[in-house]
Amino acid sequence: MLNIRDWSLAKREAAAGYFFILPWIIGFTLLTLGPMLASLYFSFTDYNIVEAPRWIGLNNYTRLFNDELFWQSLAVTLRFAVLALPSGLVLGFVLALLLNQDVPGVKIWRTIFFLPSVLSGVAVTLLWLMLFNPELGVVNKLLEQIGIKGPGWLQDPDWAVPSLAIMALWGVGQNMIVYLAGLQGVPADLYDAAKVDGANRTQQFRYVTIPMMTPVLFYNLVLGLIGTFSYFTQVYVATGGSGGPARSTLFYNLYLYQNAFRYNDMGYASAMAWVLFVIVLTLTLLVFRSSSLWVYYEGELRGRR
Amino acid sequence: MTSQTINRPIAETDTAYPSRGRLGLRGEALFSKALTTLILAAGSVLILIPLAYMISLSLRDKTQIRQGSLDIIPMMHVEVEVNGKDEPLYNVTVEGQAQQMALLKKAPGGKGIFVDPANPEQTVELILADQSPVQAVEIHPENYPEALTAVPFDRYFFNTITVTFVGMAGMLFSCSLVAYGFSRFRAPGMNILFLLLLSTIMLPRQVTLIPIYILFQNLGWVNTLLPLIVPQFFANAYDVFLLRQFFMTIPLELDDAAKLDGASPLQILWYIIIPMARPALVTVAIFHFLYAWNDFYEPLIFLHSRENWTMAVGLQTFNALYSVNTHLIMAASVVMIVPPIILFFLSQRIFMQGVVITRMAEK
């Protein structure tokens, strides 16, 4: 049982907590909540943007489940997620470990691996279109040198999604930076303590580095999940918005975009958006639920009184 | 109240695997260093090849891009003047003798009609596939001034800097507070609120764009820089989440000690959390810089007049429907990556300096 002193302390703590998150609460209420609710409303309407929305109940949602392209776009996105998400998480971590070593010129190395994430937009995609060019591109020219006939990459329906995953991996520097920041935050005395306990390097890595890195890994996983499901700009530029060849790169958000701004069906697009919202939220909740099993916080509040 | 500074030396020299003091480990460390360097060098090649192409393409003119050589060094077919027209020069073999001749015209049967530029009357017909065009290195650095003057880049640079740095200040201020609130205080509904915060980035922005536009239109913000700046002062899920993750790795004992000293929550944030989370703050600052620097989607929707554009939007105009100015896009993009790269390189000083804890000592 809590006594009054505890209550007032708890209340004071809660009040301070609410006070600190106030900037977000204000911004959310004034700038974000309204548009979100508006799109929820649109998802129950027939809305071509030009004319006023007309209420049609659950129609958009029932249509979705019978729409082959909806399922196709979901499958394309999942395929990309499987290819790009785990590899990006692991590669970023490995790179960060390497770049946390005391090697000559480490600042230069870090800068090089960070370079791709600095580039964005049209230029990168145009560049990769050239590199992946089936006949003349450097990628296939290099493969030819080692005796492999390269595929048609972005022009080949089977290879288009893997090509985009490779493009995404090239920009893994963003993940790497977060891990690197995490590695910097691991206090040296933890390693010292482990050494005193006689832990060898592998054990130090297993029992100090990994646990201390889990909060960062958790962050990269959750944001990677959200980012993968909202993948759009690169495929939009690379395919001119078509999702080709032969719909092989019709990502969920590309199909959503087509519905909103090409087919004048914002109601349907909004329904798609809210279905995606539920999918991503569910996955995120699962990750959050599981986090108590594998994410270790040095400064965790749970269980403290 | 005095403060005492404890420097934790997690500098570059102190690696994640401190292995000093044991005999024989010097060699092992040296080997591991060499191996690491080797892997990094190999990886760098993969990273740098596309970038080298970018620079190479930025130095070509349209004719060179059309000639289709994807050699890393920009080459150009050499041309000579024959009877007032420029014709391509070839290394040819005539009756066993190597010489240079100009190709006048292609002829049936895969042949070409060649001529000696010094003696334009006499022509010879040769199998085209057996001759090779004379190539020379040719670079066009003037693409850079052209790209930077085709659109008012100085104006766009000013806008970009304004949006980037004012927004960054707002983001750092608001996100630090909010992340502190979410990581250090127990209150009813805090977890739900945090999920709500995260959920704001789960809804595709394509479907909220129209209502947001209408909102900003009614606020009179459309065609000003405000839609790109003001929201930064109200925190965002990406940066709050990252900061929260880092704040939560900071031992609570430090807060407790400060509380005993009578420190207020704000003082704890300022004197303990922020100094300890410096790598994380630098990280979100870099990410925000990149985001604001490169974003063209939102600026394009909200900024109508061209005077108000940012650089990333100006760059988009080189990618027109019927004419893609690849060489100008590449030149402008090379220029665009220089400031973020310098910033990143310099930020490593703070980033990697090690964590400094300022702990308030007893009176």
Place this chain on the structure above:
Amino acid sequence: MMSRKIILFSVLVLALLLVGTVGAQDKVKVTIFVGLGTGTDPDQITQQEALAARFNESHDSIEIEFLIVPHDEAATRLLAQLSGGNAPQLVGPNGISTIAQFFDAWADVTPFIEAESFDTSDYYAPSLELNKYPTKNTGLPLGLFPSFMIYNVDMFDAAGLDYPPTDYSDTTWTMDEVRNRALLMTLDSNGNDATSADFDPDDVVQWGFSDAWTDTRGLLTRWGAPGIGRPTSEDFVTATANSEEWVYGMQWYSDGMWVDRFIPNAEQVSSMETIGGSPLESGMLAMFYTHTWYLGEAILDLPFEVQVGAAPFNQKGERIARIHADNFTIPEAAEHKEEAWEVMKWLTAPEQIVDVCLIYGCVPARISVADAFGEAFAAKFPTLDLEVIYESINYLDAPNHESWVPEWGRVSDALNNAGSLVTSGTNTDAKAVLDAANAEVQAILDEYWASQGS
């Protein structure tokens, strides 16, 4: 005395300021949204600004401003502005397809035409029809983009072949003849042409013919189906995308790519575009079928000679030369429609239309300026045969391959997917591909009509 002078002076200044501001406020601003089609190239932006200056100097009550939006984001921005109570007064230049895509957004200009009995007799008759729909007329014609065969003269010389004819009465110029000549100009790296026994189909370095820069409806419009370029029945109820003629045409392209190899497939076209910007410019293609919007500065300094020829006859002995057309449209949501109409008239008036068309690369839709345009065109492209291009207008595709159908975007994308299946080699059987696409289009139409009924 002094103070009086000061007061007088101040009053004068104030009055001047007032007149000045009132004068400025009197001017209605007509914003012209550019970006759905051409018009966003840096050179074009400068030329449009000069045009705006010319208008603003000569008009007291209206002021125009071109609002440039890069193409990739133009649709999003336009719809945001239309719904946000911030609509532009004019949008353009728009192709027929753009007008179809946002069909509900446009105002009808018929009342304006009728109110002042606006004389439309100077426009080419077919160009007036292109913007007219049962429910509305979306705008005055600005320019036309007739189509033609543009070819690499050097390759014809190298193969010793006759050039594509400029004489439209030459009935030997058929798609089969295109194929015959294209085969002889399709070469492997050893210089064997596609009719030779030694020809290596996996090592082609030069192709005979391509029509890659159009969509599926554009590819199939020339084959003489009952709906010409329209994939549905006239009442838009029944899908007709697997008509005999369309299947024939699609199989013609498919065989050209995958059997005879004289047409580059999607992969090969992308290579050509990477190096040349377009298949013809790459110097690896003999004949390219395209429109006048293709004729830009780049054509002038190619390392080989190019010329234009007539559109070929199809397998039924008909000549159908597809056409594009541009105009400016007034959004239904525009605040100043009257003024927008004035600007639309100005932009398409004989005094301006040549200059406007030179910015956008179109042939003016007015008959009276043909000579003036001819001179300007000849000055820009001295070697090209403008007569051939003009004559193509007489054979335009009606119904047009970009014309409105219900759910225009969905129908187009379903058909484009069919085209992509063929050009990527995923499925080279035209009948199977078009049957599937037709079923898809039918489902889209059924859903559309069902929702109209409810």
